[in-house]
Amino acid sequence: MTQAGPDAIVLGAGVIGLSTAICLAEAGLRVLVRTEALPARTTSAAAAALVGPLSFPPGHAASDWERVTLVEFTALAEVPHTGVRIRSGLLAARPGLPPPPNSEFTAGLEPADPDELPAGFEYGFRATLPLVDMPVYLAYLTDRLARAGGRVDVAPAESLAEVARDAPLIANCTGVGAHALVPDPEVHPVRGQHVVVENPGLETFFLEAPIGSAWAGYFPHDDHVVLGGTASVDDWNLAADPAIAREIQNRCGEIEPRLLGARVLAHRVGLRPARPTVRLEVEEIGAARCAHNYGHGGVGVSMSWGCAREAAALLVTGWSGGAGPPTVHPSPVEPG
Known part of the structure; x- marks a missing residue:
C-alpha cells in the first residue's frame, strides 16, 4: 500500500470480503480491507462450508454465482494449503x-x-x-491478498459516507453488519x-x-x-x-x-x-462508487467467487484511476 492511499476499500473480512478484495488486488488495484473482526473471528470461520449442491436453476443470476464458485473450489482443491478437499x-x-x-x-x-x-x-x-476447512481457507485468502499487495486492518466503518471520503471505490461486504451500516432492515x-x-x-x-x-x-x-x-x-x-x-x-x-x-x-x-435476495449492485456515495455484496444467508461460501468477481467487475467498469481501467482476472485461482 502506498502513501497515495487505497484505490478500493473493502468492508468485511469474511469469505465474501476477502474474495472480493483478492479480485480487485489481483486486477492491480491498491486494496485495503477494513473490518470489525479478523477473518478467524468472522461468521465465515464458523461455516460448515460444503460447496454445493446447486440451489438455483440455469438462467438464474444466483446460479451463475454458484457455478463459478463450484469451478473455483474444485480447482482450489488441487492447490496446497487452501483447506479445500x-x-x-x-x-x-x-x-x-x-x-x-x-x-x-x-x-x-x-x-x-x-x-x-x-x-x-x-x-x-x-x-x-x-x-472447505474454513479457518485454513481464510488464512490462505488473507495470505493471498497480502501477496497481491492488499492489507487487512481492524478498523470498523462508522458509515459508508465516511469510507467514501478515503477511496474512490468501496465494496460493502459486511454481511449481517449491513443491517446497521447501510442501514438495511431486510438483513x-x-x-x-x-x-x-x-x-x-x-x-x-x-x-x-x-x-x-x-x-x-x-x-x-x-x-x-x-x-x-x-x-x-x-x-x-x-x-x-x-x-x-x-x-x-x-x-x-x-x-x-x-x-x-x-x-x-x-x-x-x-x-x-x-435477506430475501442477495444484494449485489452499485450505488454512488458522494464521489465514490460502492458495490454492495451481502445478504448471502447460509450459502456465502458457495457463492463467494461468483459474487466477488461480479462485484469487482461492477466497480472497475469505467473506473478512471491509474493508467486505465483494470481488468478483473477471469479466474482468481492460483496455479499451486
Missing part, C-alpha cells in the same frame, strides 16, 4: 420432504440405494463436492452453531435436508469433524449454548455412532446474513 458423502431427506431443488443440474449427484440410507430417511443422493441474523470434534476415522460427509431449526450434518477433515446444524432466526447471540451442542452431537451420533464418544475440540457460532 473433494469429499464424497450422502445428502438425505426424511419422509415427506421434496428432493433437493435443482439436484438434476449438479454434476456428481447420484440417487442412493435404500440400504445406504440411515434409519428414518426416505431417499438421498450420493455426492462428490468440495468441502437479519440466522444464528448457527457447530461442534468440532476429533475425527474418529470418518472420510465421508453427511447432510440431512435442512428444514426448520435443526438438522444433522457432519463434515470430516483430516483430524476433526464439524457437526451441525441449527438455524435460529433473529438471534444475535454469539455465545455457544452447551445444551444445543449436546443436541447437535446426539443427532449426528444417531447417524454415525462413532461421533457420540468423539472428544469435543471447539464450539463455533456464526450469524448468517439472511
Whole structure:
C-alpha cells in the first residue's frame, strides 16, 4: 500500500470480503480491507462450508454465482494449503420432504440405494463436492491478498459516507453488519452453531435436508469433524449454548455412532446474513462508487467467487484511476 492511499476499500473480512478484495488486488488495484473482526473471528470461520449442491436453476443470476464458485473450489482443491478437499458423502431427506431443488443440474449427484440410507430417511443422493476447512481457507485468502499487495486492518466503518471520503471505490461486504451500516432492515441474523470434534476415522460427509431449526450434518477433515446444524432466526447471540451442542452431537451420533464418544475440540457460532435476495449492485456515495455484496444467508461460501468477481467487475467498469481501467482476472485461482 502506498502513501497515495487505497484505490478500493473493502468492508468485511469474511469469505465474501476477502474474495472480493483478492479480485480487485489481483486486477492491480491498491486494496485495503477494513473490518470489525479478523477473518478467524468472522461468521465465515464458523461455516460448515460444503460447496454445493446447486440451489438455483440455469438462467438464474444466483446460479451463475454458484457455478463459478463450484469451478473455483474444485480447482482450489488441487492447490496446497487452501483447506479445500473433494469429499464424497450422502445428502438425505426424511419422509415427506421434496428432493433437493435443482439436484438434476449438479454434476456428481447420484440417487442412493435404500440400504445406504440411515434409519428414518426416505431417499438421498450420493455426492462428490468440495468441502472447505474454513479457518485454513481464510488464512490462505488473507495470505493471498497480502501477496497481491492488499492489507487487512481492524478498523470498523462508522458509515459508508465516511469510507467514501478515503477511496474512490468501496465494496460493502459486511454481511449481517449491513443491517446497521447501510442501514438495511431486510438483513437479519440466522444464528448457527457447530461442534468440532476429533475425527474418529470418518472420510465421508453427511447432510440431512435442512428444514426448520435443526438438522444433522457432519463434515470430516483430516483430524476433526464439524457437526451441525441449527438455524435460529433473529438471534444475535454469539455465545455457544452447551445444551444445543449436546443436541447437535446426539443427532449426528444417531447417524454415525462413532461421533457420540468423539472428544469435543471447539464450539463455533456464526450469524448468517439472511435477506430475501442477495444484494449485489452499485450505488454512488458522494464521489465514490460502492458495490454492495451481502445478504448471502447460509450459502456465502458457495457463492463467494461468483459474487466477488461480479462485484469487482461492477466497480472497475469505467473506473478512471491509474493508467486505465483494470481488468478483473477471469479466474482468481492460483496455479499451486
